[in-house]
Every structure is written in C-alpha cells, then in structure tokens.
Amino acid sequence: MAMEATMRAVVQRSVGSPDVLRVESWPTPSEPRGDEVLIRIRAGGVCYHDLLVRDGTYRHLVELPLVPGHEIAGDVLAVGEAVTRIKIGDQVASTNRETCGHCNMCRSGQEGLCPNQKFFGHNGPGAYAEFGLVRENALSVVPRSIPAEVACILSCTIGTELHGIREVGQTKAGDTVLVTGAGGGLGIHGVQVAKLCGAFVVGLTTTAAKANAICATGADEVVVVERGERFDNKLREVAPGGFDVICDNVGQPVFDSCFRALAIGGRYVFIGQLNDRSISFNPAWLLLRNTRLLGSNSSTRRELDEVVKMVDRGLIKPVIDRKMTLEDAPAAHQRVMMAEATGRVVLMP
Numbered sequence: 202m203a204m205e206a207t208m209r210a211v212v213q214r215s216v217g218s219p220d221v222l223r224v225e226s227w228p229t230p231s232e233p234r235g236d237e238v239l240i241r242i243r244a245g246g247v248c249y250h251d252l253l254v255r256d257g258t259y260r261h262l263v264e265l266p267l268v269p270g271h272e273i274a275g276d277v278l279a280v281g282e283a284v285t286r287i288k289i290g291d292q293v294a295s296t297n298r299e300t301c302g303h304c305n306m307c308r309s310g311q312e313g314l315c316p317n318q319k320f321f322g323h324n325g326p327g328a329y330a331e332f333g334l335v336r337e338n339a340l341s342v343v344p345r346s347i348p349a350e351v352a353c354i355l356s357c358t359i360g361t362e363l364h365g366i367r368e369v370g371q372t373k374a375g376d377t378v379l380v381t382g383a384g385g386g387l388g389i390h391g392v393q394v395a396k397l398c399g400a401f402v403v404g405l406t407t408t409a410a411k412a413n414a415i416c417a418t419g420a421d422e423v424v425v426v427e428r429g430e431r432f433d434n435k436l437r438e439v440a441p442g443g444f445d446v447i448c449d450n451v452g453q454p455v456f457d458s459c460f461r462a463l464a465i466g467g468r469y470v471f472i473g474q475l476n477d478r479s480i481s482f483n484p485a486w487l488l489l490r491n492t493r494l495l496g497s498n499s500s501t502r503r504e505l506d507e508v509v510k511m512v513d514r515g516l517i518k519p520v521i522d523r524k525m526t527l528e529d530a531p532a533a534h535q536r537v538m539m540a541e542a543t544g545r546v547v548l549m550p
Contacts, residue, residue, distance in 0.1 A: 207229055211548075229332055236336050239333075245270045247548060248386065271320060272295070274468050275333070276290065280409055333344050344513055355505060370446040372398040386544055404422070431458050445466075453474060469495065
C-alpha cells in the first residue's frame with residue numbers, strides 16, 4: 202500500500218525536561234517484511250518509564266534521537282509474508298518489546314528475559330507516532346469491544362502487575378497484599394489484580410485525593426503517607442501480621458518502610474524504580490524472617506492474551522486518566538511526573 206514518506210511523531214533528540222519532546226516529521230515505517238506488521242497507531246500510553254528515558258535516568262540501550270513510548274494499539278494496515286496469526290483490519294495491542302522468539306528464554310515462555318529483545322521507545326520509533334512496524338510475536342489481537350485507548354495499556358499496566366503479583370509474587374487467596382503507588386498507572390491496576398487473586402489488598406499512595414478512586418477499584422484499605430515520611434507503623438496498623446506480598450511500583454522512596462512491614466515468609470516484588478538511588482537493608486532480615494526480594498519485568502504475550510480476555514469479560518476495569526494529543530506530550534509527562542494522574546494518560550495520534 203502507498204504511504205506518505207513521513208509521519209507525525211513526538212521526537213526526543215536530547216535528555217531533559219518535558220520540553221525536549223516535540224512533534225516533528227519522522228520517516229514512515231517501510232512496508233512490512235517477514236513477520237512484521239504495519240500498524241496505524243490509534244493510541245499510545247504514557248508510562249513513567251518514558252519519563253526516566255526522557256530525563257536521562259534510564260540509559261540502558263537508549264539511542265537518540267528516538268520516538269518515545271512502548272504501549273501501542275491500533276489497526277493493522279499490512280502484514281509481512283510470514284505473518285500467520287494477524288490479519289489486515291485487526292485491532293492489535295503490543296507488549297513492551299520485540300523478542301527473537303528462538304532463544305531458550307523465548308521458547309520457555311520467558312521472553313521478557315530474551316537477550317536479543319528490543320524495547321519499544323528506546324531507539325527509533327515508539328508509540329508516540331502515527332504508524333508503527335512491529336513483529337507479530339509482540340502483538341495480541343484485541344476485540345473492538347475494547348477501545349484503542351484501553352487496548353494500548355493492557356500489557357504494561359495490567360499485564361505487568363499480573364506477572365508480578367500472580368506469577369512472581371505467587372499471590373494466593375487469603376494473602377495480604379500491599380500495592381505501592383496505588384493511584385498510578387500500574388498501581389491502580391495492581392489493586393485489581395491482587396483482588397482478583399483473592400487477597401486482602403492495601404493501597405499505598407502519597408496523594409490523598411486518589412484514595413476514593415483506589416477504594417473504588419477494590420482496595421480493602423488505603424494508606425496515605427507524606428513523601429519522605431517513615432510509615433511502617435501505619436502499615437502495621439492495617440496489617441498487624443505484615444504483608445505476604447508487597448507489589449512495589451515505586452522502589453527506593455518507599456522501600457525502607459515497606460520492607461519492615463513484610464510478613465515472615467513474605468515476598469517483596471520490585472516492579473518499578475522511580476529514581477536512580479540505591480536501597481540498603483540488613484541481610485539478617487531476610488535470613489531470620491525467611492523473606493524474599495524478587496524482581497519482575499513486564500508481561501509476556503501469553504499474559505497479554507489473558508489480560509485481553511479479562512478486560513473483555515469485565516473482570517478488570519482499566520483506568521484512563523485522560524486522553525491527550527501528540528502535541529500534548531510535554532504536558533502529559535508533566536502530569537505523570539507530578540503524580541496528578543489517576544490511572545494512565547494516553548496520547549491519541
């Protein structure tokens with residue numbers, strides 16, 4: 202199919218404040234070959250990870266200039282000759298990365314650990330654009346009953362929390378679970394995932410105005426704390442026996458207090474880290490209390506397929522903070538940076 206030589210895209214040419222994001226003309230993706238799929242992007246989510254790439258905190262495998270964003274949803278315009286599962290006209294949503302599909306990690310269902318992976322928005326074109334070229338193994342077909350602005354966030358927000366809480370954290374019915382950053386794009390969906398697992402769920406937030414929204418998604422309790430405050434005593438008030446699972450979407454700023462509230466035999470799952478600072482703890486806490494510190498990356502394609510079904514059946518209700526345009530990308534980053542967003546901000550090309 203004939204395509205214009207350039208498209209509109211948000212381009213980041215340097216690290217810095219949100220003002221480094223500017224809408225420019227960017228080369229339109231080429232015709233798909235092999236297992237590639239050409240997508241007319243209808244929506245792209247704004248993740249805090251995008252902010253860390255923009256301000257230079259996260260530099261691993263990042264190459265400038267780039268088009269940010271790793272949460273893609275849209276319509277299939279063309280497919281390569283090796284594509285078998287996806288058809289022209291389908292609505293699709295992406296995982297966060299493309300993988301090789303051939304290594305031991307990919308073949309064992311752990312493609313998030315693929316040594317050959319390519320994370321969207323780290324180099325070249327990402328989600329903040331009109332078109333995208335994505336390998337079939339990074340895409341799930343999404344029914345039209347789920348709008349594009351919801352479809353784009355399914356993998357990163359819900360899938361990542363599902364992977365961390367259910368698979369890595371091994372949450373089971375009756376567990377007590379703490380979800381940090383509970384009003385944000387990840388956390389507000391983590392509350393729902395933990396509740397779906399049958400847990401007693403406590404949401405942690407620094408924004409009192411988000412407490413009602415967190416409760417509305419299923420949290421049994423919400424703890425509101427001040428930034429920089431030590432709050433382990435507050436956590437013990439709502440969970441005297443400690444937390445069986447802590448789903449930490451924030452990292453270093455809340456680690457000390459949260460770690461002290463971990464139950465004997467508890468699992469502390471790191472999903473997010475919002476700065477580049479280190480944590481410290483006495484290893485005796487792990488030995489004497491038989492606790493575990495665990496890392497969890499983003500969802501697999503299989504998990505994204507599962508999330509699509511969950512959302513389509515109403516088991517989880519995605520939370521969109523607001524829809525904005527590509528030109529609004531700096532304002533979107535500012536809103537996420539200031540913790541003003543409840544749920545996910547989405548850009549609509």
